[in-house]
Amino acid sequence: MxxxxxxxxxxxxxxxxxxxxxxxxxxxxxxxxxxxxxxxxxxxxxxxxxxxxxxxxxxxxxxxxxxxxxxxxxxxxxxxxxxxxxxxxxxxxxxxxxxxxxxxxxxxxxxxxxxxxxxxxxxxxxxxxxxxxxxxxxxxxxxxxxxxxxxxxxxxxxxxxxxxxxxxxxxxxxxxxxxxxxxxxxxxxxxxxxxxxxxxxxxxxxxxxxxxxxxxxxxxxxxxxxxxxxxxxxxxxxxxxxxxxxxxxxxxxxxxxxxNPPSKPLTTEEMDKVYALPFARTYHPSYDAVGGVPAIQEVQFSIIHNRGCFGACNFCALAFHQGRYISARSHDSVVREAEQIAQHPDFKGYIHDVGGPTANFRFPSCHHQEKHGLCMNKRCLFPKACDNLEADHRDYLTLLRKLRQVPGVKKVFVRSGLRYDYMMADDNDEFFLELVKHHISGQLKVAPEHMSDNALYYMGKPSFSVYEKFRERYARINEKLGKKQYLVPYLMSSHPGATLDDAIQMACYLNKVGYMPQQVQDFYPTPGTLSTAMYYTEIDPRTMKPVYVAKTPEEKAMQRALLQWRKPEKRPLIVAALRKAGREDLVGFGKECLIRPKPGEHWEKPSAKQGQKKNGKGEHRGKQANRPTRPPKHGGKPTNPLAGIGPKKGKKRKG
CATH class of the missing domain: 3.40.50.280 (Cobalamin-binding domain)
Structure with missing residues (x-):
């Protein structure tokens, strides 16, 4: 050591x-x-x-x-x-x-x-x-x-x-x-x-x-x-x-x-030198008496191969801290680290992750960035993939293949934040096929965050239709390979811009596909993000237009509860949310209903003007402002329902 x-x-x-x-x-x-x-x-x-x-x-x-x-x-x-x-x-x-x-x-x-x-x-x-x-x-x-x-x-x-x-x-x-x-x-x-x-x-x-x-x-x-x-x-x-x-x-x-202006990212050679330094790769032995440090468990047999993220979600601090420019280590550097990991006495043959801020980024999103930097008022993947985006997984796939060949390595997993929208921008199925075949342990975790395009706009995430197409593609590949693997979506409630109607739309979708998440992340206004600025100011810094923000504990609790509507302890909040939103039509015995009425419980008959919902501020919206609250159709059922949204419990997301 x-x-x-x-x-x-x-x-x-x-x-x-x-x-x-x-x-x-x-x-x-x-x-x-x-x-x-x-x-x-x-x-x-x-x-x-x-x-x-x-x-x-x-x-x-x-x-x-x-x-x-x-x-x-x-x-x-x-x-x-x-x-x-x-x-x-x-x-x-x-x-x-x-x-x-x-x-x-x-x-x-x-x-x-x-x-x-x-x-x-x-x-x-x-x-x-x-x-x-x-x-x-x-x-x-x-x-x-x-x-x-x-x-x-x-x-x-x-x-x-x-x-x-x-x-x-x-x-x-x-x-x-x-x-x-x-x-x-x-x-x-x-x-x-x-x-x-x-x-x-x-x-x-x-x-x-x-x-x-x-x-x-x-x-x-x-x-x-x-x-x-x-x-x-x-x-x-x-x-x-x-x-x-x-x-x-x-x-x-x-x-x-x-x-002063941001520091220049390390070159590949410089990153290689940093990761070749003589790290002990574990906690200090003085902590053995109290059982060590839990944080080492997730990373001790994991490898970081890149830095930066051009996804730039509004709620994520990466764009403000690491930046949007991608820098990466060489294949030789990563393989040497894998060989070092394989010699550890506690290594059981499983590399837990080969990732970074976003696992499947190996290069800047386009050549323009090398000379001119990242575009000031444009995003590479939002609201859709940029026409100049170079979506190519071949180099990352080659790296994973090399790691699979390292003596002592039985399995190489990819767990840290795959950008599914970037994968959808790559028409070549080769990486997708090998990912599903070799690098998933029963479930793949991705982060659509929401199912409402209104909420996704304020998050800086692509349209939900992109996720639906990804889900169907994942299902087809699993069926082709004879696999029964699940897709676990990370979801967020109460993000600035997300209304009660948006939360109901997400609950309806989850009900439709038969999945209730075990864990939901509430929006956390941490310093330095665009989303936190929206939360505090109720203004979108990108446009300087007003943004609706759920700030009361009651409404935030309602939005969270709607994503776990089947839990009996959430029922009072669901009832309050549906009444507040005028969605009594979702109480009943139909397959589209979120909750069942109790004996003696009074519910108003759904109005003929059900489309005239209240907005998040309690004001009635006009027809032009109305958004659909029922989940839209997205091209039929997935080929393999097991590869849709799976029931397995996912680990809590970091940070």
């Missing part, structure tokens, strides 16, 4: 160190695996010749654990862990979670709320004169003034609340090495970060920005005006491209936040 980096003063002294160059503080347990940002950043710095020590989940009641490690020579680097600390602690209903998969023993409460801010304050107390730099998902998504769902208010940049010197956003291998070299060369303050892409910092004014820049509404303006908030988010997304993106300035009182 490769040697772990020091996690204590005693570990450093055992190496003959009396100081470290960088103290890396994280809200996760220390897992030295390339699925974890802490592991990658620490190993990249080590490879660049710097001494790095890890301070994992320090006691956040005081600065004692920081002082115990000793002052680092150059800086303290801080992240909250692989997952936002507030998401780690609270459900979408703001209920406290009791466990934490990224903590030894899986116990909750080992990291503080708003971990980046708390750790930064403790580091400042412990080392008043040492620079502090924050990064990772939590910091990256809070780099501008942002809406905070948990306090229900607009908050300033996390740089302001944390008091850190600067913030690294996105994938930071380039940024952190450049910063380290600047600090070693004696640069300090703004001089250490001014010229580094992927960096944000405060300055007295915007007179010395070394990149072309655009200004977005100030912190004070976005607090006062929801229209300004929506505009600011649109500007931030427009510039989130490493080719054409400009620096962005945002005033915070008498200071100005300056975000």
């Amino acid at each position: 490769n040697e772990f980096l020091p996690i204590s003063r005693a570990d450093m002294e055992a190496r003959g160190w009396y100081y470290c160059d960088f103290l890396l503080v994280t809200g996760d347990a220390y897992i030295d695996h390339p699925s974890f940002g802490t592991a990658i950043i620490s190993r990249v710095l080590e490879d660049a010749g710097f001494r790095v020590a890890i301070l994992s989940q320090p006691d956040f009641r005081d600065e004692h654990d920081f002082i115990e490690m000793g002052r680092p020579r150059y800086a303290v680097l801080i992240n909250a862990g692989n997952i936002d600390s507030m998401v780690a602690h609270y459900t979408a209903a703001k209920k406290r979670r009791h466990d934490d998969a990224y903590t030894p023993g899986g116990v909750g409460g080992k990291r503080p709320d708003r971990a980046v801010t708390v750790y930064s304050m403790l580091a400042r107390r412990a080392f008043p004169d040492t620079p502090i730099y924050i990064g990772g998902l939590e910091a990256s998504l809070r780099r501008f003034a942002h809406y905070d769902y948990w306090s229900d208010q607009v908050m300033p940049s996390v740089l302001s609340s944390s008091g850190a010197d600067a913030l690294m956003y996105g994938m930071s291998e380039r940024s952190v090495v450049e910063l380290a070299k600047n600090l070693k060369a004696g640069k300090h303050g703004i001089d250490a970060v001014r010229d580094i892409r992927g960096m944000a910092y405060f300055a007295p004014d915007a007179s010395d920005v070394p990149f072309p820049a655009v200004e977005c509404p100030s912190y004070e303006q976005v607090c006062e005006s929801k229209e300004d908030y929506a505009r600011s988010v649109k500007i931030q997304y427009d510039q989130a491209d490493h080719v054409r993106g400009k620096a962005i300035t945002q005033a915070h009182g008498k200071r100005v936040l300056i975000q």
Whole structure:
């Protein structure tokens, strides 16, 4: 096993160190695996010749654990862990979670709320004169003034609340090495970060920005005006491209936040070098006594082969964090990792995943991006596949074939986010056939998210008809191969724009195909996404038009319950929802009905003007605004009903 980096003063002294160059503080347990940002950043710095020590989940009641490690020579680097600390602690209903998969023993409460801010304050107390730099998902998504769902208010940049010197956003291998070299060369303050892409910092004014820049509404303006908030988010997304993106300035009182343009993605050769670093590929042995760290189970025998996602769903933070540009590792690099996995004493022959943000992306969506970047006001897959999209799975298929041939490997699974709309844009069935034949363990999980085109528009997802065609194609291939495999759809309730009528439409569809999901994800307004901006402002930043938002706990509960209408405990909510929507026609004994009437229960006879439904705001819609609430026909039954929507329970989606 490769040697772990020091996690204590005693570990450093055992190496003959009396100081470290960088103290890396994280809200996760220390897992030295390339699925974890802490592991990658620490190993990249080590490879660049710097001494790095890890301070994992320090006691956040005081600065004692920081002082115990000793002052680092150059800086303290801080992240909250692989997952936002507030998401780690609270459900979408703001209920406290009791466990934490990224903590030894899986116990909750080992990291503080708003971990980046708390750790930064403790580091400042412990080392008043040492620079502090924050990064990772939590910091990256809070780099501008942002809406905070948990306090229900607009908050300033996390740089302001944390008091850190600067913030690294996105994938930071380039940024952190450049910063380290600047600090070693004696640069300090703004001089250490001014010229580094992927960096944000405060300055007295915007007179010395070394990149072309655009200004977005100030912190004070976005607090006062929801229209300004929506505009600011649109500007931030427009510039989130490493080719054409400009620096962005945002005033915070008498200071100005300056975000430099995004860092350039790693080349294939650079990615290969990162993933070849000497990772131990497991958690630190000090956690053995409490049963290890649950988070390793999903990734220990998985392989990441790409980064970025040009799908750019509005509710997903990937476009704002990793970006939409695809970068990928070489086949040789991935195969070498598989060979290394196969030598692990606990490996049973199954590679759990070969994926990334989206498993079946290996290249940028078109050649235009290489020179001009991704289009500012266009999406590659929304509202339909772009005419310039190059949908080609041959390279990914070749990679999977090579992995199947690695000695000791019995099965290679693909589980992390296949884009079914991208698969439908590829007319060649070769990949689809081998996926179904070799890379699925009884069920395939995809994310249509909803069945209403109205809701899907606000999600930035393609029309539901694309999913239906995919479902039928999947059924035909299963039948051709003699397989009985299921399709498990991930679904979301209460997304901005989704009305009660939309939820009823989805319930009717699920009833029609005979499937009730065991798990439904409520929309979670996490910082940094377009959907969160819609939730807070009730404005679509893409168009600046009003958006209906289900905000009351009652309506959100109704929308969720409608997707699980067969559960007896959901009946009161279903009754309330159908009455509110004027859908008494869905109560009865017909096969299209969602619930059965109880003896003595009074239901109004469906009106002859059943088409005149109420909209989500309780107002009657005119005929032109009316959307069909019955599930539309989509070309008949699938060839193999077993390959339709299956009854098997899927695992809960991450993040």
